[in-house]
Amino acid sequence: MSQVKKLRDEAFHRQGGLCWYCGRPMSAASDKRSNRRTAEHLLAQCDGGEDVADNIVAACWLCNTRRHTSKTPLSPQAYQDYVRQRLARGNWFNPKGGVVMSRSGSTAQPALARLVIAAQAGGVDGFPV
Numbered sequence: 683m684s685q686v687k688k689l690r691d692e693a694f695h696r697q698g699g700l701c702w703y704c705g706r707p708m709s710a711a712s713d714k715r716s717n718r719r720t721a722e723h724l725l726a727q728c729d730g731g732e733d734v735a736d737n738i739v740a741a742c743w744l745c746n747t748r749r750h751t752s753k754t755p756l757s758p759q760a761y762q763d764y765v766r767q768r769l770a771r772g773n774w775f776n777p778k779g780g781v782v783m784s785r786s787g788s789t790a791q792p793a794l795a796r797l798v799i800a801a802q803a804g805g806v807d808g809f810p811v
């Protein structure tokens with residue numbers, strides 16, 4: 683087993699099997715489930731992050747992948763906050779246990795922004811601003 687996988691599994695156990703970002707249980711199986719555990723470097727390897735226990739957490743595949751699809755990935759702490767906020771609003775996983783695939787909320791947020799702008803202009807009655 684590679685050093686990274688060993689550290690990932692240590693982090694998995696240290697975290698009680700919960701994703702470092704979304705806090706949901708991860709799968710220990712090596713299949714294609716979206717909640718399978720992956721190693722996440724807190725400081726990315728390209729930024730000099732090393733394969734050491736302090737720098738590796740276990741994150742589910744979904745959270746890990748989404749973080750890295752962003753053009754300018756958030757810091758791990760900021761991304762954790764972002765994931766938890768989306769979870770609280772119910773738009774990280776869909777109710778059937780699948781995933782809500784939108785890149786960084788890019789489909790929902792412009793619509794909301796337009797509503798806010800319209801509400802501020804007095805164009806939408808009763809919309810809470």
Ligand SMILES: [Zn+2]
Binds near residue numbers: 703706741742743
């Ligand atoms: Zn996760």
